[in-house]
Amino acid sequence: MNEVVLSNIEKTVLSDYKYGFVTNIRADEAPKGLNEDIIRFISTKKNEPQWMLEWRLKAFRHWLKMEEPTWANVKFTPIDYQDIIYYSAPKQRPSLNSIDEIDPELKRTFDKLGISLDEQKRISGVAVDVVVDSISIATTFKDQLSKLGIIFCSISEAIQKHPELVKKYMGSVVPATDNYFAALNSAVFSDGSFCFIPKGVRCPMELSTYFRINAENTGQFERTLIVAEEGSYVSYLEGCTAPIRDENQLHAAVVELVALEKAEIKYSTVQNWYPGDKEGRGGIYNFVTKRGICLGDHSKISWTQVETGSAITWKYPSVVLKGNYSTGEFYSVAVTNNHQQADTGTKMQHIGKNTKSRIVSKGISAGVSNNSYRGLVHINKNATNSRNFSQCDSLLLGDKCGAHTFPYIEVKNNSSIVEHEATTSKIGEDQVFYCNQRGIDTETAVALIINGFAKEVMNQLPMEFAVEAQKLLAISLEGSVG
Amino acid sequence: MPCHMTKIHTSYLIKQINVNEIIMLKIKNLHAGIEGKKILKGIDLEIKVGEVHVIMGPNGSGKSTLASVLAGRETYEVTEGSVEYLGKELLEMSPEDRAREGLFLAFQYPVEIPGLSTTNFMKTAVNEIRKYRGEEPLDAVAFLRMMKEKMALVNIDQSLLSRPLNEGFSGGEKKRNEIFQMAMLQPKLAIMDETDSGLDIDAIRIVSDSINKLHTKDNAVLLVTHYQRLLDYIIPDYVHVMYNGRIVKSGPKELALELEEKGYDFIRHEIGVAEEA
Numbered sequence: 050m051n052e053v054v055l056s057n058i059e060k061t062v063l064s065d066y067k068y069g070f071v072t073n074i075r076a077d078e079a080p081k082g083l084n085e086d087i088i089r090f091i092s093t094k095k096n097e098p099q100w101m102l103e104w105r106l107k108a109f110r111h112w113l114k115m116e117e118p119t120w121a122n123v124k125f126t127p128i129d130y131q132d133i134i135y136y137s138a139p140k141q142r143p144s145l146n147s148i149d150e151i152d153p154e155l156k157r158t159f160d161k162l163g164i165s166l167d168e169q170k171r172i173s174g175v176a177v178d179v180v181v182d183s184i185s186i187a188t189t190f191k192d193q194l195s196k197l198g199i200i201f202c203s204i205s206e207a208i209q210k211h212p213e214l215v216k217k218y219m220g221s222v223v224p225a226t227d228n229y230f231a232a233l234n235s236a237v238f239s240d241g242s243f244c245f246i247p248k249g250v251r252c253p254m255e256l257s258t259y260f261r262i263n264a265e266n267t268g269q270f271e272r273t274l275i276v277a278e279e280g281s282y283v284s285y286l287e288g289c290t291a292p293i294r295d296e297n298q299l300h301a302a303v304v305e306l307v308a309l310e311k312a313e314i315k316y317s318t319v320q321n322w323y324p325g326d327k328e329g330r331g332g333i334y335n336f337v338t339k340r341g342i343c344l345g346d347h348s349k350i351s352w353t354q355v356e357t358g359s360a361i362t363w364k365y366p367s368v369v370l371k372g373n374y375s376t377g378e379f380y381s382v383a384v385t386n387n388h389q390q391a392d393t394g395t396k397m398q399h400i401g402k403n404t405k406s407r408i409v410s411k412g413i414s415a416g417v418s419n420n421s422y423r424g425l426v427h428i429n430k431n432a433t434n435s436r437n438f439s440q441c442d443s444l445l446l447g448d449k450c451g452a453h454t455f456p457y458i459e460v461k462n463n464s465s466i467v468e469h470e471a472t473t474s475k476i477g478e479d480q481v482f483y484c485n486q487r488g489i490d491t492e493t494a495v496a497l498i499i500n501g502f503a504k505e506v507m508n509q510l511p512m513e514f515a516v517e518a519q520k521l522l523a524i525s526l527e528g529s530v531g
Numbered sequence: 532m533p534c535h536m537t538k539i540h541t542s543y544l545i546k547q548i549n550v551n552e553i554i555m556l557k558i559k560n561l562h563a564g565i566e567g568k569k570i571l572k573g574i575d576l577e578i579k580v581g582e583v584h585v586i587m588g589p590n591g592s593g594k595s596t597l598a599s600v601l602a603g604r605e606t607y608e609v610t611e612g613s614v615e616y617l618g619k620e621l622l623e624m625s626p627e628d629r630a631r632e633g634l635f636l637a638f639q640y641p642v643e644i645p646g647l648s649t650t651n652f653m654k655t656a657v658n659e660i661r662k663y664r665g666e667e668p669l670d671a672v673a674f675l676r677m678m679k680e681k682m683a684l685v686n687i688d689q690s691l692l693s694r695p696l697n698e699g700f701s702g703g704e705k706k707r708n709e710i711f712q713m714a715m716l717q718p719k720l721a722i723m724d725e726t727d728s729g730l731d732i733d734a735i736r737i738v739s740d741s742i743n744k745l746h747t748k749d750n751a752v753l754l755v756t757h758y759q760r761l762l763d764y765i766i767p768d769y770v771h772v773m774y775n776g777r778i779v780k781s782g783p784k785e786l787a788l789e790l791e792e793k794g795y796d797f798i799r800h801e802i803g804v805a806e807e808a
Contacts, residue, residue, distance in 0.1 A: 501646030
């Protein structure tokens, strides 16, 4: 039961690591370390306007005065911030000539995830016609969106083409001084997405990084900004359900969402970065600041996340409920296996009157991993008649893993109602046997049980995403029971 | 003691010999236990296609253990003996392969799986079994058609099947869900572990009716029960009495009536102190 078995993803990523580190120095790369010159170098490389450079430098100077937070329930060796390369041009992948050259192990994982052949080629870096394909998709896609006045581009492009919007909103939700990792990101962010939905427009498709991942290298300090004007709607999908091979140790991303009156933003993430090997070596530190503000009345922001990857996850997608009658939602499934650690949750800050928030967190721990839910529900004095409902469930596989819940509740008025429910359960041998007795093998049984447990969150995901996310859950926990 | 048992068994069998008999299950000298504790101490039992057998016995006699061992529950360790199932060595098969080969266990305490509907669970089970047999999976339409048909057969309501598996079900609802699953999977050998326990008399009748409907000349049923009352509705071909890990008495259905009348004490008396020595 407690034997640590390599999941397919791990095998894939591990086997792939032999391609990982390239030693020859590329021309478009900053030297290691972080100082003002490096920031100037990044800004110059990206041909940024002066105000952007100033913004970065200000963030950097503030960052120098800050200390790495230690309150999260995670342990890791100190990060040497001078040992990181903060800028490098899009990485060269080993170029393959056909799909047949893909590592068979990787291919099997793709098949298991049900990823289309074209997508497999794209992810694995098979050049040929695929790039052409995805560019043409992206072009058709962009045409359709721009007719509606929707702007969807990289943040670098937005800085060049829509400086007024970027100036107005960037840092308005997550200030450059917000926290240690947000300040670092503000100083050195490499790229990310920008999305603007004009007044009254309902974005007709799910926006996804999928369509432009080839064109821009998003890198480790990603920055995303989404603005939804009055009465607009957008559903945004982040991440990729394929095993992204990324040798970067530290990911410190910032995501900001702004919803004006009656606007709705739905933001879904499926994250499955390299979790480290079965001994806990390597893996991504995923230290992310995600926050949305319901600026206008009757606006709504909904976060849905399925977190299965990374060695350490430190992430609290939050909503500031400023507008009256605004709604914030957080649906999360966090899976930890082997030596993974996750400290994740949300903050719901009720400022406006009659605001509502809903938190559904499902933590699944296996191996010797640790999974913590940390959440704050704060209801201001003036946020009268507000409501919150929180539900935090933990599922344990085996008896060497941990599940922790840290709910913080602060209510400053007496017309609001806050409810909190929490459960902890284990996958039982009897549940697995029951499935076996109906002709279902253990692997499929665990997948059924896990997906049943996570169903309420999975239901929030867009259809096509949900199917992949379900398979991903099963793969991440392969070999954990039985 | 086993001599005595065998004698009754074989003499009764002779009367039935004209039927075209195929052996479904043949248990020989089966010993099994849990964590070093011996529970089954030499079980011999033969079930032919088309038959209904009942195993009765007091609490702790090993009835449920026998059901679990046949289904392949790994918490029990088989220390001796063999089980032949339709010509194959049952004990060498994984629990899921036993199920795929048509062995079904109706659980005494069906487990709950939150968030997983019975419908979804059954769709997975049916298609896993079809895959094992080299058949194409049923599509949603064909599956739902099959479900409707079986629901009518065992008289179970759709609303129960859309709910998470057994979660918040009453005892009776859980047992009826087991029977529904049996109808869906159409097993060759159905082992019913105390399916009657915890049911009121109406529920027993409904469950028994369903079992009778599902029993044909091509399958077999092994009922494990504590009480005789189930036999008011299901007529067995054989009754076996289990005591202290052994089948100590076998006979026709009248044996159940005798047990009902005299109680399990009469068995204890019959096998006497010698058994304990």
